[in-house]
Amino acid sequence: MSAQAPVSKGANSPAEFEWIETPMTKPLSEKLKLPLARLLLVAIVLLLWEFSAGRFFDKFWTSAPSDILKRLWEWIASGDLFFHLGITSQEMIIGFFIGAVLGAVVGFILGRWSFGAKLLDPFIISIYSLPKIALAPLFILWFGIGIEMKIIFAAMIVFFLVFFNTYAGVKNVDEDLLDSIRLMGATEKQIVAKVIIPSALNWVFVGLKLSVPYALIGAVIGEITASNKGIGFLIQYSAGQFDTAGTFAAVFVLMAISVSLNALLLKLESRLLRWQKKNTN
Structure with missing residues (x-):
């Protein structure tokens, strides 16, 4: 869509303006x-x-929005919501950051190192194909039932999503473009910084946006499996008390966290990938 901007009609009448259409x-x-x-x-x-x-x-099965709001208000008034929300947010954000950084780094390295990618491919696929919930008891055995277990579990889930997208982004850089730049005398550092990383960023952000709900899933699964705090614990406790309103309230809180983090990622993506938008205009 286009908007209008004022433009002066002439040098002799600087105070007079007319409106023209601009696409800004x-x-x-x-x-x-x-x-x-x-x-x-x-x-x-x-x-x-x-x-x-x-x-x-029957309200027993689905509750009602008014009952859900009432339960949320009770949790807010008692402070329980902020306590459990802080625990889950901490687990999710730290796990997301660790998994995203490791996934991007390993994906970039294997995207540039063909032999390493071929060597590790069957092992990575075999671990990724395992149902993550099946690994939760092992993570409890290895790392205990503290916050560390939930962080590592969330990081593992995020790692694979970011890794595969980063790897695909690096491998899908146009080889003809790379050859042309090499012929122009570009060094390997310049190729990586000016071509490969910018080209792969779009794929990385796709992986990051996909990872947000999965980081939350990892943290909540860990809390449901073994924890007495966090939003996952609220879901388990409410369901155990046949409190449908409480269960829905906790689920809506998780949805709000996921939507908020996705909005932040979209803002970050729009800033880092401004050059793509300029090229498409």
Whole structure:
């Protein structure tokens, strides 16, 4: 969409302006259209849920938005929500950071080292193909039931997602482009810094965005398996008490964490990959 910008009509009349169309910004109404549509959709779903609960199906199975909000308010008033949210956020963020850094580094190295990639490929695939939940008891045995176990478990899940995307990004750099740059006299450092890393960044961010919910899954699985704190513990405790409202409240908190971190990643991606947007304009 295009916006209008003022331009002077002439040198003799600097105070007079006319409006011309520029493609730089979108009108405010266009920017708000999608968020408002999303809010409307959420409001409709919640209203239908509230109306149907207790009328068309038993609240025991699905609770109701009003009951869920009530439970959230009770947790906020008692401070329980912030305590458990802090534990889960810490496990997720640290695990995400460790897994993302290791996955990007190893993916880049093996993307540039063909022999190493061929050597380790069957081992990486065999570990990645294992159901992660099956490894939770082993992680408890190795690292105990403390916060370290949840961090390492989340980091392991994130590692593979970021690794495979980084590896694919490095391997998919145009070989003809690399040959052309080498003919122009570019050093290997310049090729890596100016071509390979920028080209692979898009793939890396795809892996990072995919990893956010999985980092959360890793932390929560660890908490459900063996913990007395965290959002995963709240889910397990609420389900054990047949508290449907509490279970849904904890699930909605997890959704809010995941959406917030994805929004942060999108902001970071838009800053680091501005050159791609300029090239497409």
